[in-house]
Amino acid sequence: MKAYHVGKMGIAEGIALVFGLVIPHLFLSRLADVIQENGQLSWLTMSFYTVISLVVLFMMVYVIHSVPGDFVTVCQQLVGNLGAWLIVIVYICLFFANSSLLLRQYAEYTLITALPKVNFQLVIVWYALTTGIMCYLGIEALCRTGYILLPFMAGGLMLVCVMVSPFYVAYNLTPWQGNGIQVAVQSGIKGVGFNIGVLSLVFLSSAFQNGKTIKKIALYALGGSLVLRITFMLVYTMVFGVAIGSEKVMPFFELARLVYINQYIQRIEALFIVVWVFIGLLAIASSLYIGLYLITVLLKLPTMRPIVPLGVMAIAQFSMLPPDIGYTIYVDRLMLQVSQVGIYLFPGILFIMALVKKRRKKPCADS
């Protein structure tokens, strides 16, 4: 067993990993896109993301159980060497891109919200360095840190939702069909890339106890994140309405800025900046880790640690390529579309090939 094959992680760590990968977009502008596209039915779109990504994950669990070995070996067995390289490289690109784009967005939002006078490159370097250290410490350290943070993140989110209750306008949730059911369903199918992080459970399957654990993790993590997202979405819509809701770059931060309980409890968003920065760092580190892990298994390297600095430098450089935040958000939207390859095409091919392989095996076994 290689150094990066841990095999000791349980449900709690897995939930933290998936949460860390799928939740950070709540704090970013993707949510404003969802609300603009679907209006009051954004909750339905979110539900589609969850259901479809669960189905895809279960398919992939079937695939990795039908063929022994790590993810690269599974791909090689099912689609050949070239196919495996293609699939793994696409996933590496997707996770690296996610890591870079998250890094850029979090750096930009740190400048907008907390440290307006700090040099941009310094923020990027600081975040990259931190995520590098987290990656270096390994997946167990990452997931367990995430697990410690999870209650604070979920609790903080819920607390803000409760504290802005004086601004609720329940009628903002109507007309209940928003921009139309058809639009919401289509958007739900097209945007599943939102949850591509759940596939990390498949890539890191050897780090978890067994297939049952992975399925349980997926159910709990995606179910929990769906509850959080829907709650947040409903509160956000009640407070801002669809029109203003789709204007905001940082939905959660804007919500936290509205908290005004009395003279003494107000302007508390700084407390929550810490929460979203931690979650963001975990997400960047997790994405980076998965990208590096896939490189390691693809190249059959004995250990991952020496390539961590290279990965860190790569994402830091990529993150600085977009000229402005508008372009970064545009690329992020584009990546969401490209993610469909990773969420529909490859799992579909691998699942079909696994089924075919199993059927071919059966006659031999019978004879």
Add this chain to the structure above:
Amino acid sequence: MCRQLMWWTGLLVGISILLSGCNGAKELDQRANVIAIGLDTGQQEGMFTVSYQLAIPKGESKGEGSEEAVVLTNTAASIAEARNLLSSEVAMQPVLAHAKIIVIGEALARKGLDKILGPFMRYREYRGTMYVVVTRGTAKSFFEQNKPAFVASMSKFYEQKLANGEEAGYFLSTTLHQYYARLKSNSGQPYMTFVAINPMTGEGHISTSKATGDKLDGYNAGDIPRQGGNAVDFAGVAMFDHDKMVATLSTTEARMLSMVLGRYSSGFIVVEDPLDSKSAVNVSLRLGSKPKISVTLVEGKPMINVHILLEGEITSIASGIGYEQGSQLDILEDQINKTMQQQMINMIKRTQEYNVDVAGFGYYLRPAFQSNKEFDDYKWNEKFNQAEVNVEVNTQIRRTGLMIRTVPIE
């Protein structure tokens, strides 16, 4: 192992020194904290007069009785430029993150706020919880003549004043977020608190005459007959058609609006004694429940039904007639119902006269449509004045104060 431990210890110590966060710190006396921002039309076309009310730190003030705040005014083409100019006027670094209120001059409000309020929603220093008010005259003169009598700090004055506004319902506080949300909702029109400098001559100007059975007149800010204290009045509501102010609601009308919005906390009303028209009965009223409002479409025409439940406590019966019990109580409740109903209808008619749905009845119509497009196509804000309105007020006198009966003077 020992070497690794030393490495980690060194790293943690290094990080804790780097993260101590003192590099960008500014002491309180190095910051010029803006408490209030005033916006007026400039003398030249396309220019704005921007006034800033800045807090004077205690350590920098000249002792007891000295000014708590200073007003600086400049003329600029935009808010951003005005802020630049402000940094040329003060020695300290201007900080707008603690601004409590935006005061808008009436002339500018009537001209339209679309162009000027944009930066307030986009730039991080401003926040949605800032109060917004319209002042009769200019914001500059409002700041200059605003001398709070009872509150030590100016920021506390604004906060207290606007937070307590809903107590009597005579004005309604509005935050920047609430204004902006209404502006973009298509389901109603925005409103703001109306303020003014009172000449304090003791002679008022009635804006809304008494309804049948009512003993109270409605005033706008600046028209209340009073003398003494701070010259500033917070009274009534400025109504907007999108981003342009079109009219005001007086104190009594603002109270009706607060009831329809479900924001009415409690306040005294004075009605004509139903059995002795020369006398008055005072009742402290509050909302018994959230108002029940429905808006339906009858053959394409909107129909608004408003049902208000009020709960009251008798606080004075000048005539001495025993309204505390039995059928007499029903007579008094009926009198309050009629008076409140009339006042409510008058208020809604006035908003319909200007076709500005400041009560937000459009929100109640939204469930009748299936999609946003259908609702937007209906164009509620253009059809509000065609709506038929039914108002029903139901008052329940729950308590009779500290007296159970009035024994007549022999």
